[in-house]
Amino acid sequence: MYFARWKALAIVGVCLLGVLLSVPNLLPRESLPSWARQISLGLDLRGGSYLLLEVDTSAMVRERLESLVDSVRRGTASANPRILYTGLNANPAERRVSLRVSDPARAGDVARILREAAISVNAGAGSQQPDIEVTTAPDGTVTATLTEVALRNKASSAVEQSLEIVRRRIDESGLVEALIARQGQNRILVQLPGVEDPARIKDLLGRTARMTFHLLDEAANLQSATPPPGTMFLAGERGQERFAVRRRVEVDGANLNDARAGQDSRNGEWVVNFTFDSVGTRRFAEVTRNNVGRPFAIVLDDKVITAPVIREPITGGRGQISGSFTAQSANDLAVLLRAGALPAPLTVVEERTVGPELGADAIRAGIASLAVGTAFVFLYMGLAYGFFGWLANVALLANVIIMIGILSVMGATLTLPGIAGIVLTLGTALDANVLINERIREEVKLGRTPISALEAGFSKASGTILDSNLTNLIAMGCLYAFGSGPVRGFAVTVAIGTVVQMFTATVVVRLMVASWYRRRRPQALPV
């Protein structure tokens, strides 16, 4: 039962450090020095919204195949002489485009057109390869299949891009403190503290917001069931209007520099003003110069917002979208356009929203449980084990303080299950002291002197303590690895509590008992 001076100081030092690290939680956030960290409250305690979004990569495959179909159509039409074919179609399920060339001798030309339309992708280790594999059959069938590598590449970059755009959209919408993180292969986690009704955010995030400028096909018959090749029928934003829009994208919304909501000076209507970047400005000027007097369409997510007639070439790179906007919807559209289009649609696959009232209830419940639990456990320990029991209680207090300190430094989030973890740690933490005290008692009854009974009690119990705590750590490790959300918070607090407890229950208590023994030199132990 002897501690070297430096050892004793180190133990006291660790406890003081724990206090120092946990104190910032008692102070208001603004008055904290830069090093101090606080535990942040989880959404279930402070209220807020948790959204798990999934990137729908199948839409991307579809789009890529569509563009290949388009290339074939244009390439065969502009070839001299024209290449004739049948059955040109995209099959997203099998990730391929196929067609049958009427003159098998020209299948090679079609294959060449497709190969030219390929995009090179990174195949790992710095090598590049085309994103499609083109094969020709003797009967003139040509197929282009999207490769595995290309698919993975596309999906991964789509998630990265989506993550960035989600972040920008949320930033632009003025929400602070939002937490956005990638989760797993194709998911994005969004946590919005304090948001009670996430409907607006879900709406903002759920829109692809791809804006494109197209010319209209004035010759098309809107009454026919299928549009002519190269043209699509799109619905208008409002009403029953239908537009025959040419598939070819003249200018893409990606070439926008800025978009702001504003009011039209003439009629006070809400509009969105935008400016193109240099590429966009040039393309837009070109298109408008060549098509004066014709209508063009601004298409957002497959809906025509507006289809004005070009009155004169627009060379300044500025434009205005008017529709029946309200201040809110004009603002939202501006946010979406500024943040950019999502490469693939996002779906909310999990939502958990807690209002602030329930959060406050949860905090009250947590604190009440913690207080009553502490009282129960303290009384039991003190009454059942006397002096050593009260010492164990002091160590338990140190345990909780150090635990809070560690959680603060980790920047951990405290959830309701996390509080439950702390409460349960109170219960298990005393196990070590119960073991030690029982041991000491046995040794005393075997007739040992106080000092050797203490010595034997602490050292013999330590093996058992290590063994039995490891089982808890194993269980919590499994929970952390395979659980998700708040349950992980539980695993983390219990695991930290278990580790800290091994220190406080054995080392700290031992130090206290040792210094007590040196001062008092008791003839008998109070066990």
Place this chain on the structure above:
Amino acid sequence: MFRLLSRPLFRLVPDNTKIPFMKGAVIGLIVSALLSTASVILAFYPGLERGIDFKGGIVMEVRTPGPANLAQLRAAASALNLGDVGLQEFGAPDQVLIRLPVQSDEAGTQTAVNRVRAALEQAAPGTRVLRVEAVGNRVSGELFRGGMIALGISFLAMLLYIWFRFEWQFGVAAIVTLFLDATKTVGFLALTQIEFNLQTVAAILTIIGFSANDKVVVFDRMRENLRKYKQMPLRDLVDLSINETLNRSLGTSATLFLSAVPLALFGGDTLGGFAWTMLFGIVISASSSVFIAAPIVLFTGAKALRKGEAAQPAGAPAG
């Protein structure tokens, strides 16, 4: 006062307690096996009440401006054709819990949430949504798999750990006991219709950890006594070990139990299920150390432990 508090005031188990636990070994095993079998049957019929974590679906807690008119709200929600709508008063007369089944596609679940919000607003203007949980099919499937894997792996890890630290008889005894404990807890969930969700899985895992901890302490003592009393019959030795550790086992179980009681009482809807499961598990695991784990060691080790020990030189490391 200080004097009074400085000495232990009570002991759960008096010193020199000598309860012949192993007389009840066979009965203990049989009762436990019966209870566990019944539990497994209960888990399938009537079956566990799976929470939305594992089943998918929508849960909304709303507060109406006045006392809720359940019939009217039910009619409003049912009119949306979103499947079976469950409505119940929740805690207070103006608070209602609404449950909807999972929708067929992922996006549909979100649409359903919005439609219910709108329908409620129309049926009872001023209704506030306090909580929404909507879990789609894919996520719930993954959460369920994750929970089951966590349970499975933890069993395996405990088996390996105890096997590594002790003789194989102890490893087998521990894992069989843990399995029996876990099945009884599942039976408890089925019987009380407490929701089976990630939190109850967390409770079961905590119980497994705690129960294994309890077994380790008893086994540790058995191993020590095996070396100490070379001639004592295994039956007496097991009894002695249990009696010696009884005060500690009960004491630790008591502190854990006491700390979980407030969670069950004040934890509300979210932690209530978790805490009750814990309480049940604590009682189960405390008794299983005595009535299941120890008898298994006794029966499997009747010859091997004694003989093996005698053949080895004194103080040889076990395990």
